[in-house]
Amino acid sequence: MSEKNHKPDWVPENAGAEFTTSVMSGVDGGHDGIPGQASSSPMSRQGIPRRRRLTVDEYVSGVLAGDRNTIAQAITLVESNAVAHFDMGQEVLRQLLPHTGNSIRIGITGVPGVGKSTFIEAMGLHLCEQDHKVAVLAVDPSSTVTRGSILGDKTRMELLSRDLRAFIRPSPSSGTLGGVTRKSRETMLICEAAGFNVILVETVGVGQSETTVRSMVDFFLLLMLAGAGDELQGIKKGIMELADALLVNKADGDNRIRANAARADYNRALHYMAPATEGWRTQAYTCSAMSGDGIAAIWKVINEFRLLTTMSGAFDQRRQRQTLDWVYSMVEEHLRTSFFSHAGVGSIRTDVECAVIEGHLPPTVAAQMLIRKYEG
Numbered sequence: 001m002s003e004k005n006h007k008p009d010w011v012p013e014n015a016g017a018e019f020t021t022s023v024m025s026g027v028d029g030g031h032d033g034i035p036g037q038a039s040s041s042p043m044s045r046q047g048i049p050r051r052r053r054l055t056v057d058e059y060v061s062g063v064l065a066g067d068r069n070t071i072a073q074a075i076t077l078v079e080s081n082a083v084a085h086f087d088m089g090q091e092v093l094r095q096l097l098p099h100t101g102n103s104i105r106i107g108i109t110g111v112p113g114v115g116k117s118t119f120i121e122a123m124g125l126h127l128c129e130q131d132h133k134v135a136v137l138a139v140d141p142s143s144t145v146t147r148g149s150i151l152g153d154k155t156r157m158e159l160l161s162r163d164l165r166a167f168i169r170p171s172p173s174s175g176t177l178g179g180v181t182r183k184s185r186e187t188m189l190i191c192e193a194a195g196f197n198v199i200l201v202e203t204v205g206v207g208q209s210e211t212t213v214r215s216m217v218d219f220f221l222l223l224m225l226a227g228a229g230d231e232l233q234g235i236k237k238g239i240m241e242l243a244d245a246l247l248v249n250k251a252d253g254d255n256r257i258r259a260n261a262a263r264a265d266y267n268r269a270l271h272y273m274a275p276a277t278e279g280w281r282t283q284a285y286t287c288s289a290m291s292g293d294g295i296a297a298i299w300k301v302i303n304e305f306r307l308l309t310t311m312s313g314a315f316d317q318r319r320q321r322q323t324l325d326w327v328y329s330m331v332e333e334h335l336r337t338s339f340f341s342h343a344g345v346g347s348i349r350t351d352v353e354c355a356v357i358e359g360h361l362p363p364t365v366a367a368q369m370l371i372r373k374y375e376g
């Protein structure tokens with residue numbers, strides 16, 4: 001490919017912005033989010049030479065062989081904002097691409113405290129017992145503050161993170177929403193190429209992360225609490241409409257009766273909503289992530305979903321749509337960045353804005369002026 005040596009200028013992020021902080025240390029000394037791993041890595045000990053950079057072939061063969069260190073390093077490579085890593089990361093992905101897709105991608109959302117991490121640990125362990133290979137990712141577009149929040153949850157994923165059939169990766173550090181989304185999607189592909197056949201994605205931030213995660217998974221699971229009131233849970237109807245199943249968590253002890261009542265309420269409400277996935281009826285269930293009750297049942301639901309939508313074609317159609325949406329969201333992001341950083345546009349923007357606000361210039365004409373300047 002002739003363009004191979006150029007960094008495509010559409011890198012959908014302020015490339016280089018985090019160069020000195022997360023990138024360099026990341027690529028050479030990244031860890032995969034497994035407790036204890038960072039401290040046992042040779043990088044963390046003083047005086048040991050930096051780990052040799054891998055070649056593209058080494059990344060690819062290491063990932064395909066399921067080598068955990070290489071997987072972690074490959075993820076760190078594609079998460080890098082450094083221009084120098086971009087081509088290599090994309091070449092690694094290009095070679096891995098034929099080996100991706102063979103998984104069920106499950107997004108898990110719900111307000112903080114609802115039990116997402118506890119649920120993921122319970123579900124992850126349940127699946128590992130059945131010899132599935134489980135990758136757990138977190139998506140947190142606001143992760144500057146909560147960086148590594150999934151690591152903060154490690155006590156609750158302690159068992160899962162010790163299981164060699166599982167792989168846990170915290171959210172990429174924040175950049176633009178587009179940047180975090182790109183990295184998370186690429187991480188998911190690397191995990192699939194490495195043989196993980198169940199991908200669990202936890203939304204960590206509240207707000208935009210729900211739609212971001214919905215756009216990268218096959219099945220979207222909304223965890224709820226009984227008796228908290230929809231408002232208290234910050235659950236907008238819009239998010240319920242994205243879900244393929246509602247799961248009332250903490251259905252244990254005294255809470256069990258209320259959880260069952262809440263399930264019935266939600267089922268009534270769902271009756272009047274358009275389903276998130278064509279040909280599938282979204283329903284409410286209960287579980288206790290703590291005791292494990294209901295975990296096997298929800299996995300059954302997910303399998304039914306997979307079977308049904310695979311047969312109807314909805315499964316593949318959604319993935320195709322998601323991939324194309326991904327392409328165009330990167331194009332949009334590039335165009336937006338390019339427009340707002342354009343010197344000519346910058347030179348007239350303030351005047352144009354003033355004229356619009358003061359009513360001298362119709363918005364449509366203002367838009368035309370700016371675009372002409374940009375295309376000029």
Ligand SMILES: Nc1nc2c(ncn2[C@@H]2O[C@H](COP(=O)(O)OP(=O)(O)O)[C@@H](O)[C@H]2O)c(=O)[nH]1
Nearest residue numbers: 111112113114115116117118249250288289290
């Ligand atoms: N009783 C009960 N407590 C739970 C259950 N699941 C989670 N919790 C507790 O709820 C709190 C929040 O859980 P966490 O998994 O961190 O929630 P997240 O913020 O959604 O990831 C923790 O103290 C958990 O121990 C459950 O099924 N039953």
Ligand SMILES: [Mg+2]
Nearest residue numbers: 116117118153
């Ligand atoms: Mg959590």
